[in-house]
Amino acid sequence: MSPFLGEIIGTALLIIFGDGVVAGVLLNKSKAQNSGWIVITFGWGLAVAVAVYAVGAISGAHLNPAVTIGLASIGKFPWEQVPAYILGQMIGAFLGAVLVWLHYLPHWGQTQEKDLKLAVFCTGPAIRSTGANLISEIFGTFILVLAILAIGANKFTEGLNPLIVGFLIVAIGLSLGGTTGYAINPARDLGPRIAHFVLPIAGKGSSDWGYAWIPVVGPTIGGVLGALFYASVFGA
Template identity: 70%
Template sequence: MTPFVAELVGTALLIIFGGGVCAGVSLKKSFAQNSGWIVITMGWGLAVAIAVYAVGQFSGAHLNPAVTLALAFNGDFPWVDVPTYIVAQFLGAIIGATVVFLHYLPHWNETDDPSVKLGVFATGPAVPNPFANLLSEIIGSFILIVGILAIGANKFTDGLNPFIVGFLIVGIGLSLGGTTGYAINPARDLGPRIAHFLLPIPGKGSSNWSYAWIPVIGPALGGSFGGLFYKAIFLGKMTTAFWYVLIATVVVLAIVLIQQGKTAAYKQPKNILM
């Protein structure tokens, strides 16, 4: 199996299990309906573990552009291979989301709420606030990458690393996922969102493209900085890329905050003196 095929298959498995648990918990007349957030976080944790077990030996099982970028910035992965991995991850995510759609085929007609249907495929904010939502994705992705690198630095019984990484995903979901649904992976969100847009889902409504940039940019920035932070603080190897990515992250957050303030001011009702 080539690394491209491995990343495609691994990411597809990730979304089949992860999107599948979202569908089971959310869609009407599923036996798992309303089983709750803990079930979703456990489902995603197991999704990551199973996908890593499946393809780790072939590609390293990045399954996430944020992981690929972090390793490339760290010097642990060649930049020339980054586009190949990312394309495979997005294609795999679209394929995985399509499988979830087919598996739950009768349940889309049974479910009336378009937002519930979208939630099977893509994340969204509990409280819409672009600055806070972006910051949440940055923090979650930063923790993800630092956690993965820290786990990798420890010695476990052979074969346990993917299982421990799965628990990291559960921990992030339980502790940090309640704000945005913790995409922490551009492919995990954008790939299924594209599938939602393209698939003939009955009564599906909007794919919420106005929010779609947050679970892409946030994980890319947070993941990249997480890798550089680990290298600088844990390993004592400071690089100029650390400062470039940190500055880029701060600038993007500042632009979003300023733009959000302007939008709020524009929407504020004006007092008219008669």
């Protein structure tokens, strides 16, 4: 399997489990409905762990353009491979969102709230404030990339790293995710948002394109800053 295909499959798995847990919590007549933010954050953490286990040996399991660009910015990943990785991540995120839509197909028509349907696919702010929302996404992704690099510098029992990264996602969600829903990944937000836009979802509303640039630009900036901070302070 090529790294490009690995990123497609890994990111699709990430979205299947991640958007899937959000759908279970938010959509009407789901058995998981109203189970809350802690369930969502643990679902996303496990989504990351499973995806990294699946394709880590194939592509390094970036699964996130902010990680790919951040690693490239400090010389830990070749720039010439960045476009293919990002394309694979976007394709995988879109496909994963389509599969979540199909899995929950009867539930869309049973859910009247358009904002809840959109939230299954992509993030949105708790309080809409452009500057604060952008800073939130920058800071969350700064912590993500910094911590991933720090975790990678430690020696764990073989095969434990993906699980630790999964717990990192849970920690970021619990501590920092309440402001914007912690996209911290441009592909995770934009790919499913495009899916929301093109799919015939029963009773859907706007895809909120006015906000869509924040979970793309913010994580990209944060990823680069987190990588540069690690390289300069930790000397890696």
